[in-house]
Amino acid sequence: DGGITQSPKYLFRKEGQNVTLSCEQNLNHDAMYWYRQDPGQGLRLIYYSQIVNDFQKGDIAEGYSVSREKKESFPLTVTSAQKNPTAFYLCASSIQGGQEQYFGPGTRLTVT
Amino acid sequence: QQPVQSPQAVILREGEDAVINCSSSKALYSVHWYRQKHGEAPVFLMILLKGGEQMRHEKISASFNEKKQQSSLYLTASQLSYSGTYFCGTVEINRDDKIIFGKGTRLHILP
Numbered sequence: 476d477g478g479i480t481q482s483p484k485y486l487f488r489k490e491g492q493n494v495t496l497s498c499e500q501n502l503n504h505d506a507m508y509w510y511r512q513d514p515g516q517g518l519r520l521i522y523y524s525q526i527v528n529d530f531q532k533g534d535i536a537e538g539y540s541v542s543r544e545k546k547e548s549f550p551l552t553v554t555s556a557q558k559n560p561t562a563f564y565l566c567a568s569s570i571q572g573g574q575e576q577y578f579g580p581g582t583r584l585t586v587t
Numbered sequence: 588q589q590p591v592q593s594p595q596a597v598i599l600r601e602g603e604d605a606v607i608n609c610s611s612s613k614a615l616y617s618v619h620w621y622r623q624k625h626g627e628a629p630v631f632l633m634i635l636l637k638g639g640e641q642m643r644h645e646k647i648s649a650s651f652n653e654k655k656q657q658s659s660l661y662l663t664a665s666q667l668s669y670s671g672t673y674f675c676g677t678v679e680i681n682r683d684d685k686i687i688f689g690k691g692t693r694l695h696i697l698p
Contacts (some may be wrong), residue, residue, distance in 0.1 A: 504686075508685075508686075512689075515690060515691075516690060517589070517674060517688045517689055517690035518629070518674060518676075518687075518688040519688075519689075520685060520687070523685055525627075525684070531630075531683065531685075533685070543623050555609050565628060565629070572683065572684025572685065573616070573617060573678045573683070573684030573685075573686070574634075575619070575631045575634060576619075576621075576629075576631065576686065577631070578628035578630070579628060580627070580631050581628055
């Protein structure tokens with residue numbers, strides 16, 4: 476089955492700790508994206524990558540970092556510099572930029 | 588620039604029609620529509636391209652007015668399964684093919 480997976484589904488961390496969210500796809504898509512979803516705010520773009528070893532900042536990149544060493548994987552690190560990290564994080568992929576996006580099930584991160 | 592969706596929320600009875608609007612201040616190459624059910628990931632409905640035709644997904648259709656940078660989603664004879672939050676996403680001309688999503692329109696269908 477082709478698809479996009481995120482793990483874990485729920486994640487709890489103490490303030491001041493970095494945490495890495497996993498995103499894997501086996502759709503052979505070139506483009507991958509990370510979004511943050513807060514109530515009433517829609518989907519806000521954190522980072523995106525249109526090709527391996529290249530990525531660009533989205534609208535709210537501060538306090539986050541990513542890597543794209545393999546086509547299938549696009550992990551997101553939430554650093555201690557992110558002031559309000561508690562949110563629902565969604566990863567997506569598309570054949571190429573600007574095309575239909577397939578979303579993973581999301582990771583709900585709670586930082587206390 | 589985040590597109591503006593209206594209305595923010597809609598409550599309908601099953602069988603009624605609804606229109607959701609999406610407006611941008613930027614020149615657009617395409618508009619995407621997604622639906623997200625509570626606790627689930629967004630699911631793609633359709634994409635409207637500059638110069639393209641009106642699209643349809645089951646009893647849901649959409650239009651794209653390039654000159655006004657506006658798109659509308661039409662839900663005809665709504666079904667209970669249409670409940671959820673609808674997001675439009677815009678791709679601006681010459682802006683790296685990234686999709687900028689609106690804040691969403693919550694649609695609740697009553698039996």
